[in-house]
Amino acid sequence: MNQLILAVLILMLGAGFCLLPIRNSTRAGIGLVSQAVATLVAWSVVIPVLLGGPDITGEMPWAYPIGDLHFRLDALGAFFLSWSLPMTFLGGVYAVGYMDKYFSTPRHLGVHFALLNMISVSFLLVYTGEHTVTFLFGWEIAALAAWLLVIWDYPNEKVRFAGFNYLVSTHIGLIFLVAAVMILYTRTHSWFLDDFGDWMSHNPGTLRNTVFLLLVTSFGLKSAFFPFHSWLPRAHAAAPAHVSALMSGVIHKAGLYALVRFILLLGKPDEWMGWFLIVFSVISALVGGLYTVGQRDLKRLLGYSSTENVGIAGIGFGIGCLGMNWDSPGLVALGFGGGLLHVLNHAFFKCQLFYAAGCVYQVKHVVDLERLGGLFKLMPITALCFIVGGIAISALPPFNGFASEFMIYSGLFTGESIGVWAKLTLGLVAAALAFVGAVSALSITRAFGVIFLGNLRDSSLPEGREASRWMLLPMGIHAVGTIVLGVVPVLGLAMVAGPTALLMRAMPNGVATVNLQSTMEIMTRIGLISGALVLSIGLVIWWRLKSQKAPQPMLNATWGCGYGAPTPRMQYTGASFSTDFAAHFKSIMVLIKRKKAPAGYFPDDSYVITDCVDSVERRLYSVISHGDETATDLSRKMQEDDPRLAFSAGLAALVVIAALVLLAEGVLP
Amino acid sequence: MNISLALIHWAIVLSMPILLVGLVNRTKSWWVGRKGPRLLQSAYDLWRLLGKRPVVSITASPLFRAGAYVVLICGLLAASMIPLLGQFAPLQFSHDFVVVAYTLGLARIVLMISAMDVGSPFEGMGAAREASFATFAEPALFLLIGTASAATGMTSFADLIGHLHNTPHYAIIVVPLTIALLILLQAEAARIPVDDPTTHLELTMIHEVMILDHSGPELAAMQYAAALKMTLYAGLIAALINPFNPLTDPVAGVLVSLALMLTVAIVVGCIESLSARLPMRWVPAYLLTASVAALGSMLVIGLGASGV
Numbered sequence: 001m002n003q004l005i006l007a008v009l010i011l012m013l014g015a016g017f018c019l020l021p022i023r024n025s026t027r028a029g030i031g032l033v034s035q036a037v038a039t040l041v042a043w044s045v046v047i048p049v050l051l052g053g054p055d056i057t058g059e060m061p062w063a064y065p066i067g068d069l070h071f072r073l074d075a076l077g078a079f080f081l082s083w084s085l086p087m088t089f090l091g092g093v094y095a096v097g098y099m100d101k102y103f104s105t106p107r108h109l110g111v112h113f114a115l116l117n118m119i120s121v122s123f124l125l126v127y128t129g130e131h132t133v134t135f136l137f138g139w140e141i142a143a144l145a146a147w148l149l150v151i152w153d154y155p156n157e158k159v160r161f162a163g164f165n166y167l168v169s170t171h172i173g174l175i176f177l178v179a180a181v182m183i184l185y186t187r188t189h190s191w192f193l194d195d196f197g198d199w200m201s202h203n204p205g206t207l208r209n210t211v212f213l214l215l216v217t218s219f220g221l222k223s224a225f226f227p228f229h230s231w232l233p234r235a236h237a238a239a240p241a242h243v244s245a246l247m248s249g250v251i252h253k254a255g256l257y258a259l260v261r262f263i264l265l266l267g268k269p270d271e272w273m274g275w276f277l278i279v280f281s282v283i284s285a286l287v288g289g290l291y292t293v294g295q296r297d298l299k300r301l302l303g304y305s306s307t308e309n310v311g312i313a314g315i316g317f318g319i320g321c322l323g324m325n326w327d328s329p330g331l332v333a334l335g336f337g338g339g340l341l342h343v344l345n346h347a348f349f350k351c352q353l354f355y356a357a358g359c360v361y362q363v364k365h366v367v368d369l370e371r372l373g374g375l376f377k378l379m380p381i382t383a384l385c386f387i388v389g390g391i392a393i394s395a396l397p398p399f400n401g402f403a404s405e406f407m408i409y410s411g412l413f414t415g416e417s418i419g420v421w422a423k424l425t426l427g428l429v430a431a432a433l434a435f436v437g438a439v440s441a442l443s444i445t446r447a448f449g450v451i452f453l454g455n456l457r458d459s460s461l462p463e464g465r466e467a468s469r470w471m472l473l474p475m476g477i478h479a480v481g482t483i484v485l486g487v488v489p490v491l492g493l494a495m496v497a498g499p500t501a502l503l504m505r506a507m508p509n510g511v512a513t514v515n516l517q518s519t520m521e522i523m524t525r526i527g528l529i530s531g532a533l534v535l536s537i538g539l540v541i542w543w544r545l546k547s548q549k550a551p552q553p554m555l556n557a558t559w560g561c562g563y564g565a566p567t568p569r570m571q572y573t574g575a576s577f578s579t580d581f582a583a584h585f586k587s588i589m590v591l592i593k594r595k596k597a598p599a600g601y602f603p604d605d606s607y608v609i610t611d612c613v614d615s616v617e618r619r620l621y622s623v624i625s626h627g628d629e630t631a632t633d634l635s636r637k638m639q640e641d642d643p644r645l646a647f648s649a650g651l652a653a654l655v656v657i658a659a660l661v662l663l664a665e666g667v668l669p
Numbered sequence: 670m671n672i673s674l675a676l677i678h679w680a681i682v683l684s685m686p687i688l689l690v691g692l693v694n695r696t697k698s699w700w701v702g703r704k705g706p707r708l709l710q711s712a713y714d715l716w717r718l719l720g721k722r723p724v725v726s727i728t729a730s731p732l733f734r735a736g737a738y739v740v741l742i743c744g745l746l747a748a749s750m751i752p753l754l755g756q757f758a759p760l761q762f763s764h765d766f767v768v769v770a771y772t773l774g775l776a777r778i779v780l781m782i783s784a785m786d787v788g789s790p791f792e793g794m795g796a797a798r799e800a801s802f803a804t805f806a807e808p809a810l811f812l813l814i815g816t817a818s819a820a821t822g823m824t825s826f827a828d829l830i831g832h833l834h835n836t837p838h839y840a841i842i843v844v845p846l847t848i849a850l851l852i853l854l855q856a857e858a859a860r861i862p863v864d865d866p867t868t869h870l871e872l873t874m875i876h877e878v879m880i881l882d883h884s885g886p887e888l889a890a891m892q893y894a895a896a897l898k899m900t901l902y903a904g905l906i907a908a909l910i911n912p913f914n915p916l917t918d919p920v921a922g923v924l925v926s927l928a929l930m931l932t933v934a935i936v937v938g939c940i941e942s943l944s945a946r947l948p949m950r951w952v953p954a955y956l957l958t959a960s961v962a963a964l965g966s967m968l969v970i971g972l973g974a975s976g977v
Contacts, residue, residue, distance in 0.1 A: 374788070376730040383730075387782070396775040397768065409767040413814065415824040420974035424967050427815020431808035431960070434770065438807040441778045442800035449785030449796065455728055525762050533746060533772070540738045544886065551722045551885070553734070558726040558787040559881045561871060572785070572793020581801035584953060 001058030001071065003045045007038040008124050014038070015117040018110035024103045028096055031113025035089040035120060042085055042124065049078040050498050057130075070130035070192055075498030076264065077127035079340065080257045082495065083347055084123045087250050090474040091351070092116050094242040097470030098358055112152065118145040119251060126254050132181050132191045139177070139254070143170040146251055150239040162231075162238035169231035173221030180214040183207065193265060201267025208266070212273055215262050216280065222255030225314065226284040229307045230617040233295075236303030241358020242474075244299055248306040249351040253343055256313055260336065260499070263321060264506055274321030281314025282432050287588060289436040292443040293578045294589050294612025298357045298367040301447055305393060306350065308436060312395075312405065313342040315429060319411040320503065328416045329504050333516050336503045338407030340496040345400040345485060349392040352478035356386035359467040359475070360451065369574035371458035372451045378464040381472055383452040385479045390444035392482045395437050398530030400482050403489035406526055407519065409433070446577040455568040487531045489523045575610040582612070590615045674915060675759040677923055681904070681930075682748040686896030687712045689903060689934040693860075696938025711896065715889045723885035726787040736783030737887035737894075743776035744897040753904030754915040754926050756831020763824035766814050770807070773857075776894065777803055784879035791871040795878035798949070802863065802875070805956040806856045809849050812963035816842065820970045830908045838973045842966035843909060850906045852959035854937070858899035861941040863952055873946075903933040 014034020018027045045056055056073040073081075092113060102109055118141055125138025147170070151163035184196045187207070200208050217228070224232040236244040263269060288307030295301035316339025323331025359382040360375065361367050376383040392399035412430040414423075466472065485492045497516055504516075544550055560566055582589050590613050598606040638645065691708035698705025707713075725734060747769045749760040758765070781796040814829060820842070821832040833839055856863045859876035871878050880891045907929035915922035947955055 374728070376732070380730075387732075391775065391778065394774070394778060396771050396778060398775075402771055405771075406764065406767050410764045410824075413764060413767075413818045413824060415763065415822060417822070420819050421971055423819040424815060424971050427812060427819060427967065430815055431811040434807045434811040435804055437771070437774065438800075438804040441774060442804060445778055445781045445785065445796060445800055449782060449793065453730060453732075453782070453786045454788030454793075522763060526768070529746070529760075529768060533742065533775075536742050536746075537735075537739050540742060541735045544738055545734055553723040553725040553885075555727050556724050558728050558789045559791070560789065561791070566790075568788070570790050571788050572790050572797065577793060577797040577800075580797060580949075581804070 001045075001056050001073075003041050004056075004058070004071070004073065004124060004128060007042040008121055010034050010038040010041065011117045011121045011124075015114035015121075018114040018117070019108075020110070022110075024107075024109040027110035028092075028099075028103075028113055031110070031117060032089070032092050032096070034117060035085075035092050038117075038120060039085040039089050042081060045073065046078045046081045049073055050075060050082050050495065052498060066131070066133050067191065068131075069134055071128045071134070072130040073128045075502050076257070076260060079344075079495060079499045080127045080253065081123060083344060084127070084250050084253070085120055087347060087351060088116060088120050088123070088246060090477060091242040091246045091250075094245070094355055094358070094471050094474040095240070097468040097472075098240055098242055098362060100468060100470075112149065115145045115149050116246075119149075119246065123254075127257060130193050132185075132193065132196075135193070136174075136177070136181070140174065142251055142254060143167075143174070146170075146243070146247055149243040150235050150247075152240050152243070153238070156238075159238040162234040166231045166235040169221060169228070173218045173228075176214045176218035176221070180211045180218065183211055183214075193261070197265030197267070200265055204268075204270060209270070212262075212266070212269075216259070216277070219255040219259045220280070222258070223252045223310045224255075224307050225280065225310055226287040226307055227616045229284075229288065229304075230614055230620060232306060233291075233300040233303040233614065236306075236354075237297050237299045241299070241354050241361060244303070245351040245354035245358070248303065248354065249347040252306070252310075253347065256310060256317075256339075256343055259314075260317060260340070260503075263317065263324075264503055267506065269321045269324055271322065271325045274318050274323075274325055276318075277321055278315055278318030278429060281311040281318055282429055283311070284308070284314065285311030285436045286432060289439040289443075290585055290588055291612065291614070293439060293446070294582050294591060294610075295443075296369045296574050296611065298360065298369060298447060298451065299354070301443060302350065302353050302357060305440060305443070306346075308440060309342065309346045309350070309393070312408065312433065312436070313339045313346070315339070315433065316342060316404075316408045316411065319408070319426075322422075323411075324503070324507055326416075326418060327507065328414075328418070329507065330416050330518075331411055331414055332504050332507065333500055333519055334407050334411035334414070337493065337496050337500040337516070337519060338404055338411060340499055341407060341489075341492050342401075342404035344492055344495060345392065345404045345482070348400060348478050348481040348485060349389040352385055352389040352475055352482060353393065355471065355475035355478065356382050356389065359471055362467045362471065363464040364461050366461065369447065369450045371461065373457040373568060373571065374453065374455040375464060376452040379466045381466055382475070383448075385475045386452065387448055388479050388482055390448050392486065394441040394444050396441070397526075398483075398486050398533045400485035400489070400492065402530070403486060403492060403523065403526060405433070405437070407523070410519075410522070442581065443578075446574055450572075450574045450577065454571045457568050457571065457573075459568075483534075487527055487534060489527045489530075490520060493520060493523050575608075578612075579610065588615065590618060671757075674754065674757050674919060674923075678753060678757070678759055679749075681753055681927070682745070682897070682900065685900040685903070685930060686893060687715075689899055689930065690896045692931060692934040693938040693941065696935050697942050700939070700942035711892070715893060718884075718889035718892075719886050721885040723883075723887055725884075726789075726882050728788040729786045729882070733783050733786040733882075734887055736779045736786070737883060737890040739779045740776045740783075741890040741894045741897075743772045743779070744894040744901075747772045747776075748897060748901055750826060751901050751904060752827035752830050752908050753901070753930075755908045755911050755913065755922050756827050757915045758825075758827045761825050761827050766826040766829070769826065770810055773898070774803075774807075780879055780891075783883070787882045789882065791874075791878050792881055794872070795875055798875045799879060802856060802952055802956060805953045806853055806959065809853055809956070809959035809963050812960055812967060813846055813849055816846065816963060816966045816970055819967070819974075830905070831914060833909070834912060834914075838969050841969050845962035845966045846909055847906055849959040849962040850902060850909065851933075851936070852956065852962075854899060854902035854906070854933070855940075856956055856959075857902060858895060860899070860937055862944055862947045862955065865946045868946075873949075899934075899937075900930070903930045903937075906930075906933050 017030045058071040060069040122138040122142035129135035147167045153159045188195045188199045221228040291304040316335045320335030392401035395401040395405040412426045592611045595608040690711045695705045750765045750769045752758045784792040784796040817829040820836045864875040907926045911925050913922035
């Protein structure tokens with residue numbers, strides 16, 4: 001425990017020193033060093049717990065009304081901490097390269113690094129918090145720090161708006177969380193999560209269901225499940241690349257952590273909870289996947305794919321809940337194991353993709369698909385990292401995304417004896433997952449093909465070359481992780497084995513880890529297949545293309561149907577790539593087209609611009625503005641200074657409050 | 670025993686792509702009254718291509734040439750897990766069908782990326798069509814597997830297909846499942862009515878347009894991989910219908926499987942001779958028929974188990 005407190009202190013001190021009036025580069029150095037030291041210190045206790053060591057608990061006396069603070073580091077928290085802290089550090093390293101131009105300006109960079117430290121502090125609080133107040137405190141630190149990181153470029157009005165949008169959304173989520181905590185507090189008169197768990201596992205019923213729904217809403221907002229995702233694409237497009245990466249890959253995984261934590265506390269979940277989670281997640285995966293197709297801003301595209309991927313992890317958790325309800329340890333192992341593994345894998349490849357997007361932005365100053373092209377030749381490392389991440393995010397072998405989706409599929413096509421209708425429904429879910437996989441393959445091909453292949457579309461953009469080493473290094477480390485976890489998935493499985501065993505022990509007739517053993521064997525096989533795939537591809541490519549005997553190709557122009565002088569603007573664009581597909585989903589994806597058709601004998605100025613806007617956000621704003629108008633209208637009609645009206649309204653409010661107090665007997669202590 | 674079956678499996682995987690393409694072309698020429706090319710013509714074509722020096726677009730990145738070989742390797746890896754002969758595949762473990770589907774998915778994404786790589790509007794168009802049609806075709810395979818999984822309770826591809834013959838509703842569900850697989854074959858192997866392999870107009874192509882800029886050995890790899898994909902689906906159809914279990918009845922099992930695969934090629938050839946390709950905007954609806962057929966068989970299994 002002392003090491004964790006030490007880590008928090010180091011991070012806070014580092015954050016404090018970052019704010020001193022010294023040079024920007026010194027501030028960044030202090031931030032990075034404190035992050036690295038804190039990570040190592042925390043690892044010294046986190047890794048033993050993750051590998052099956054005993055839980056670490058700690059208490060700290062605190063003043064009334066909070067009382068003693070309890071901390072507990074178990075395998076679940078250790079799993080999340082083990083990669084969240086180093087990834088945040090890598091984000092800081094990337095920031096040095098990305099913020100390069102600010103180092104010599106009067107702009108205070110220390111704040112940025114201090115906020116990254118605070119993000120790490122929030123992980124330590126949330127992932128070990130046993131006391132609701134520290135848990136919520138960490139939750140709120142993460143939200144505020146992320147907001148401040150998003151609005152780095154605050155002079156830009158769009159960025160301020162995106163930040164505000166995020167701030168409001170995350171606090172709406174907090175309201176739901178606090179409501180759930182209030183209900184639990186009134187029942188248990190305790191602040192401790194294990195007391196909540198005690199009550200929930202013994203009192204299934206309407207109140208527990210309400211708590212479950214409130215929690216799912218709150219965590220859904222945190223992790224950007226559909227339809228609570230509308231803040232996400234804006235925030236990700238506005239934030240600096242490493243902040244988007246950390247938010248999507250690391251910070252908002254806290255929502256999924258909390259979801260699993262509360263499922264663990266629930267005891268035996270009801271069957272409907274499992275199905276509800278599955279349906280909720282499938283819708284997220286489907287809609288998130290579909291929205292990636294239409295985006296022309298690369299960072300927005302990656303943002304929507306977060307919604308898709310939390311959905312995929314959520315399907316795993318749903319299967320796990322069903323397994324707990326059906327007393328089927330195999331399903332629990334595959335569901336939660338696959339879901340948690342997907343969370344880890346997603347953190348690896350999503351950060352990598354955002355870092356690649358940041359590299360593109362750094363050299364070209366845009367991430368608009370329709371203006372880029374042909375970047376592979378200018379920045380081959382970035383391009384390779386992007387395509388490795390892209391293949392992983394489409395869940396294709398031989399990279400890590402495939403390993404976790406394979407586990408989730410194994411859960412969906414389970415060999416356990418469950419009802420035939422349940423089996424068929426899970427088959428439908430698998431078909432939906434297959435559709436999502438094909439859709440994300442489409443959008444990754446589109447993004448990679450349009451940005452990195454072919455020729456540059458807009459010659460007015462600055463000359464490009466590979467970004468600085470500060471940016472390539474974190475991206476490269478993530479890429480190596482993506483490949484290693486794909487070829488040796490047993491490594492990832494070993495990391496999730498601890499938390500999965502925790503969930504399996506939570507089952508009424510807590511069973512041993514035999515089921516994990518069989519999963520291990522299958523995953524070894526998957527790893528072998530992926531390895532063989534990588535190896536044979538490498539060998540054949542070397543044999544055919546690189547060895548001395550291979551014939552050297554002749555270079556010539558691309559086949560152009562006999563026309564040899566096309567302009568780069570004639571290449572297939574992102575919009576043309578997605579229009580045919582999007583036309584089938586008009587009701588979900590709103591495509592707005594502005595165009596000016598060519599007219600006359602010598603047409604000069606004509607254009608088509610296609611934009612995919614978020615239908616949830618559109619609807620939300622239309623309702624809000626409508627409500628705004630209604631309120632204005634209402635207040636115009638009412639004479640507010642009429643005392644009769646004011647008094648009667650006051651009286652009505654008092655009656656309602658009194659009635660609530662009287663009806664909710666027992667709620668008040 | 671299993672080793673000889675595995676050898677037979679690989680012999681079929683490697684030789685059938687040539688034979689099936691030859692048979693489809695022969696069937697088509699028979700319908701129009703021509704003599705038609707030799708049965709092994711595509712083998713000669715591949716051999717000729719292998720000896721040629723490739724021509725590569727100046728726009729292409731290093732990924733371009735590598736892509737063709739990745740596609741071929743993925744096809745061969747998938748072939749080792751597909752039960753062409755019935756209840757047997759050389760590489761067999763639980764949930765291997767997910768690996769099959771996603772390995773073929775990797776082949777597809779690499780093919781599309783190779784197409785985008787030369788910066789040609791035609792090839793981009795082909796890639797967009799391939800990607801969008803794949804999203805409509807992919808769920809059908811998983812629905813089909815879901816049906817078989819619910820009916821048999823097995824988890825590996827070979828067991829699913831093999832044990833399906835002993836389930837009570839086999840006679841009913843075999844029809845929609847075969848139709849679904851045939852539609853998938855037409856989509857994945859780029860045959861009429863989804864795609865026309867002999868069209869000469871770039872704007873109407875799907876698969877052919879994506880490999881317009883490939884030449885020499887790379888083109889050979891791409892063409893062989895495409896024919897291999899047709900073999901895999903033809904083999905699945907054969908395994909679904911073949912009443913003999915190759916593990917207990919190897920000679921009859923293998924012979925019937927071969928005969929069925931050749932029949933599938935003749936059927937594909939007949940469909941190609943007698944119907945025109947569909948308009949592009951109707952293709953998704955056609956592909957969804959496969960999903961609907963698989964859903965229908967799911968319903969049969971569900972209702973059957975509930976005792977209706």
